[in-house]
Amino acid sequence: ESLKVLGGENRAVLPRGDALDKTITKLAVPAVLNFLILPLVGTVDTFWVGRLGDPTALAAVGAANQVFSSIFFVVSFVPSVVTPLVAAAYASGDEEKVQKQVRDALWISVAIGATASLLLLANPRRALGLALPATAASEVWSQATKYLTIRAGCLVPAMVAFVGFAAFRGRLDVKTPLFITLFSQMMNVILDPILIFGMGLGVGGAALATAAAEITSATTYMIMLVKRGTLKLAANPLKALKP
Numbered sequence: 001e002s003l004k005v006l007g008g009e010n011r012a013v014l015p016r017g018d019a020l021d022k023t024i025t026k027l028a029v030p031a032v033l034n035f036l037i038l039p040l041v042g043t044v045d046t047f048w049v050g051r052l053g054d055p056t057a058l059a060a061v062g063a064a065n066q067v068f069s070s071i072f073f074v075v076s077f078v079p080s081v082v083t084p085l086v087a088a089a090y091a092s093g094d095e096e097k098v099q100k101q102v103r104d105a106l107w108i109s110v111a112i113g114a115t116a117s118l119l120l121l122a123n124p125r126r127a128l129g130l131a132l133p134a135t136a137a138s139e140v141w142s143q144a145t146k147y148l149t150i151r152a153g154c155l156v157p158a159m160v161a162f163v164g165f166a167a168f169r170g171r172l173d174v175k176t177p178l179f180i181t182l183f184s185q186m187m188n189v190i191l192d193p194i195l196i197f198g199m200g201l202g203v204g205g206a207a208l209a210t211a212a213a214e215i216t217s218a219t220t221y222m223i224m225l226v227k228r229g230t231l232k233l234a235a236n237p238l239k240a241l242k243p
Helices: 002-006 019-050 055-075 078-091 095-122 124-128 138-152 155-170 175-198 203-227
Strands: none
Touching: 019 055, 019 175, 019 203, 055 095, 055 124, 055 138, 055 155, 055 203, 078 095, 078 155, 095 124, 095 138, 095 155, 124 138, 138 203, 155 175, 155 203, 175 203
16 A cells, blocks of 8 residues: 555656655655754753853763753654554544544653653652762752752653644644744743843753743643644543553
8 A cells, every 4th residue: 555655666766856756755854854853952051150250160061961862762652653653543534533543642752751750850860860970069960950850850841842742743743843942942942041131040040941931832832733724622631542
């Protein structure tokens, strides 16, 4: 069946400029840009923290950010399943099934994210042990703990935003997530110098700026999902949630 969709057994492997190739390009370019923006914005945090002239602060942010990113990608496996499920429901024209898939994914992701967040908040130093040696300076441990604690408090919004991104991808809409990412991450770029230097919060200011961007992203995704009919909040969602 897949061979028929692609144009038969003799279809050329290389691009040939037909409708399928144009569709792939139209979907791939915004998606790739979206994935490129996040690490690029991360370098902005490193740049501004580096301007503090404190090597311990730079080491703390590097370690804490690596730990948070690693844990996030371990627990955020649900969106990887959501995209094909939403795509299948969307292709069949079953909007109610699309809404249910997104709603279930949100509930599961919130539960997993909240659990991971509580574990991080309860013992951030143990998590930091994955990246920081025990012999590191106490100031590095202190600042890294502050950064990771603030980021841990926003793990649920980060999970919600990731599900939103997956839901839009399932509907073959990769432009909306790109605009949301640009909007939210520009907030991070603007808030970094204000919080780090203007308010004198240092490493904590960098974490707060990133947290604000994650909350903004999650809120925007929720509004857009409801507005476009991709998400419909159920009266008793837990009753309908499958294991």
